[in-house]
Amino acid sequence: MFLKLINLTKLFDEENGIKNVNIDVNEGEFVTILGPSGCGKTTTLNLIGGFLKADSGKILLEGINILELPPEKRPVSTVFQSYALFPHMNVIENVSYGIRFYRKENKKKALEIAQEYIDIVGLTGYEQYKIGHLSGGQQQRVALARSMATNPKILLLDEPLSNLDASLRIKMRKELKELQKKLNITMIFVTHDQSEALSLSDKIVVMDKGKVVQIGSPMEVYFSPSNNYVASFIGKSNIVNINGENFLVRPEDIRMNINPQGKYTITDKIFMGQFTEYIVSKKDKYIEVNLSGKENTKFQIGDKVDLEMLYKTKIEPPKEYSIKNL
Numbered sequence: 001m002f003l004k005l006i007n008l009t010k011l012f013d014e015e016n017g018i019k020n021v022n023i024d025v026n027e028g029e030f031v032t033i034l035g036p037s038g039c040g041k042t043t044t045l046n047l048i049g050g051f052l053k054a055d056s057g058k059i060l061l062e063g064i065n066i067l068e069l070p071p072e073k074r075p076v077s078t079v080f081q082s083y084a085l086f087p088h089m090n091v092i093e094n095v096s097y098g099i100r101f102y103r104k105e106n107k108k109k110a111l112e113i114a115q116e117y118i119d120i121v122g123l124t125g126y127e128q129y130k131i132g133h134l135s136g137g138q139q140q141r142v143a144l145a146r147s148m149a150t151n152p153k154i155l156l157l158d159e160p161l162s163n164l165d166a167s168l169r170i171k172m173r174k175e176l177k178e179l180q181k182k183l184n185i186t187m188i189f190v191t192h193d194q195s196e197a198l199s200l201s202d203k204i205v206v207m208d209k210g211k212v213v214q215i216g217s218p219m220e221v222y223f224s225p226s227n228n229y230v231a232s233f234i235g236k237s238n239i240v241n242i243n244g245e246n247f248l249v250r251p252e253d254i255r256m257n258i259n260p261q262g263k264y265t266i267t268d269k270i271f272m273g274q275f276t277e278y279i280v281s282k283k284d285k286y287i288e289v290n291l292s293g294k295e296n297t298k299f300q301i302g303d304k305v306d307l308e309m310l311y312k313t314k315i316e317p318p319k320e321y322s323i324k325n326l
């Protein structure tokens with residue numbers, strides 16, 4: 001295994017921190033740590049980067065425990081949410097700084113390497129620009145180039161897209177994935193944004209209250225969540241009771257047909273653009289159905305319908321859920 005976190009523990013007090021975190025990362029893999037605010041994502045990343053000292057556990061990189069190494073001695077680079085660029089330096093100075101510092105290259109060679117990475121991230125022509133004269137997306141690219149140019153074995157990214165507006169976020173998401181594949185860099189990415197995690201990752205680590213609750217591919221965590229917490233945190237979920245057993249059914253995995261004798265009634269309809277959200281009720285129980293496409297906007301509040309569950313997976317319901325029991 002390329003990187004192995006073994007029983008990694010760091011507690012700030014009785015409740016806060018991370019406890020017995022075990023994560024395996026393959027070389028070239030894009031791993032996302034996903035979870036709500038305060039679940040321990042940044043703590044995990046900072047332990048890998050060496051910015052925090054662990055209470056116990058191991059971090060094995062290619063079999064060697066790096067836990068005692070200071071940050072600058074670890075073959076790891078971090079892209080922070082704030083980018084942490086040097087505002088008084090221009091683009092090429094920012095990118096070449098790390099090459100001189102970490103790779104101990106002379107100025108000429110460092111500038112050559114920096115130019116390569118500036119080209120890779122699509123900033124050719126901006127070499128002499130001061131950081132303050134760049135847009136958020138361009139600053140993000142400089143931060144990426146600066147980190148990648150130090151040639152780390154692992155790139156750590158702490159919510160690097162969160163300061164960008166929605167459309168730029170999606171563009172940078174695609175660019176990041178392309179760069180990762182092109183350069184075959186192992187990346188560990190932290191986010192609380194499920195769509196970012198689903199679209200970027202080879203593997204998602206879902207955390208809750210300082211613990212890992214599931215590790216799997218995006219499809220595994222989405223379609224086969226290990227517990228109710230994961231089901232409710234990623235995507236929308238209906239918990240339905242069929243013959244005494246509880247199942248998770250995603251709102252988009254339901255087909256709906258009009259049937260005047262149908263057992264269910266549409267009680268609410270919200271047009272969301274990409275899909276239409278229907279609330280379909282039977283007595284006091286209800287289920288959410290999301291249907292995409294213009295054709296599927298035809299259903300009206302009051303219509304009697306039949307429902308067909310296209311995909312369901314067995315699950316224990318979270319305590320706070322009322323079982324819809326259709």
Ligand SMILES: Nc1ncnc2c1ncn2[C@@H]1O[C@H](COP(=O)(O)OP(=O)(O)OP(=O)(O)O)[C@@H](O)[C@H]1O
Nearest residue numbers: 012016017035036037038039040041042043044192
């Ligand atoms: N230096 C610290 N001292 C005390 N408590 C801390 C410290 N750093 C983090 N914590 C607490 O530990 C818990 C985990 O924090 P962490 O920053 O890892 O969460 P996170 O999942 O990255 O959250 P966010 O998405 O908000 O950044 C939180 O409850 C946080 O308040």
